[in-house]
Amino acid sequence: MEILQRGGVVALPTETVYGLAANAEDELAVRRVFAIKGRPATHPLIVHLAGVEALPDWASYIPEQARRLAEAFWPGPLTLVLPRTPRATDAVTGGQDTVALRVPSHPVALAVLRALGGGLAAPSANRFGRVSPTTAEHVRQDLGSEVDLILDGGPCTVGVESTIVDLSSGPPTILRPGGLAAEELERVLGCPVPVRTASTVRVSGSLASHYAPRVGVVLVEPSEAIPRAEALRSQGLRVGVLGPVNLTLPRDLPRFDIPEDPAGAARLLYLRLREADEAGLDMLIACLPPAQGLGMAVRDRLARAAAPRPPEA
Template sequence: MLTPDLLSQAVETLRRGGVIALPTETVYGLAANAEDELAVRRVFAIKGRPATHPLIVHVARAEELSSWARRVPEEARRLAAAFWPGPLTLVLPRSARATDAVTGGQDTVALRVPDHPVALAVLDALGGGVAAPSANRFGRVSPTTAEHVRVDLGDEVDLLLDGGPCTVGVESTIVDLSSGAPAVLRPGGLAVEEIERVLGRAVPVRTSATVRVSGSLASHYAPRAGVVLAEPSDVASRVEALRAQGRSVGVLGPPTIALPPDVPRYDVPEDPAGAARLLYMRLREADQRGHDVLVACLPRAEGLGIAVRDRLARAAAPRPPGA
């Protein structure tokens, strides 16, 4: 519960250059005053995040778009009206208010209005924006509860606001409107089909683009265990092959998949939105068991299933040395 005293403490921490963790509907964010360059750089240091990797600026309302972006296309306003507050990030040409520390030195800024009462209360009381990537070590599984943040970051955060489990469970969908036709640069908690419905046109998904955005590296969202991807019909055979190699194996997927009774399983609903909501929680539970490999069943490539498949593909990608 966000009491008046706790809200005042959070805002004062941000104003003096501190870093807080706060809930959104997608994942918990590690937030700093977006106009305080030293505070933003501390976010990078806590996460171990490359300074060229841009951050998303969270604001309290869509009316603030024009103060952070020097140009706001009509399609951006339509998307903001339809989906904010919500799990949508818009990439636009930056104004002078957006610093290099937030944009990664690019000429664009990423903006969104989160759909969580705690985050919105903090933003409204602050009267500005916060730069808020996920509150975890860079490249690892994002946090969807306050306890996840405590485990990952401990006392490196000045204040942790507990707003309960995140209701969406994966990061926002990022849409580039900085030049030309819109394109999705990161699938996320808003289905591409919904964006196309509002814009009345097809919107391509381009996970490789000239504009750098959060969560776009090949290896990301990775648990400690190795991740092997499988279609539903192939899960059982992949498990048996890995066990024959002497591997400790767990399975992430819907409860309808038939497996030997001694195989640890981490169930997620068959519907894509349900799978998205529990994805990171189940990946963390699997890590606690210390598996060598987690066989992940791919959901249907529709709706939020596209975002889940994206996160699983990045979790399964070859990892940088030392990761």
């Protein structure tokens, strides 16, 4: 706790991915998070809170739908975008009039937040645009000694980032699919909650290229995996396949299995992308899951992993 209070940066586990946490009200500490990640200053951070009772400290207006979602899903993998109070600084919000807020459910993260008595700005603990970490070892591999402390809370149970819902103006919309399915949101609110592909509100993980491994990623339906892999192998490329465990593949084709159920696929997705990097592949053929439940989040992460990447700085 002393590390955070004196402006340090701590990597800690959440149920979604490991976060790179700093006191959200310490502007110098927040800017250090941006520097460690190599993250653009205009790309806002999510403020993590200890409980729903802290919501009025950070949000100047809380519509009834936001309260219902917070009561139903916090602690958990849901982020709410709301009009900010002065407590949310430009350093955290990227200069916007809104702030992204959530209450994580991991006991380690909650214990730190309760001891701090404030908010933590905590993006994923990895280099900007790369694959998010779901174990403490992933953080060590990515950031090493640049972090003051790494708290090991075991593997993340959700495995993809939170679902971001914009309630700052107008009907609720999803700005980033994540660890809470749209169907669950709609069940509580009793209305459709669509995914908005374009928004004036900037949020974490909204760039076209994001969550990207070093290996090139090609998206296919499962039935297309073998023909696409063989076509690329005929060009002399080292190729592997990311797909469901029941997918039949040639024995000499490296495979990176994920469970058939969407929640299981989400939990292991980033681990498998990292394993594909470690295998030294040129291309990874990634099978798209059905667009249902957490399958939406998996498809979103794979689409961003496969998008054209900005040139290296």
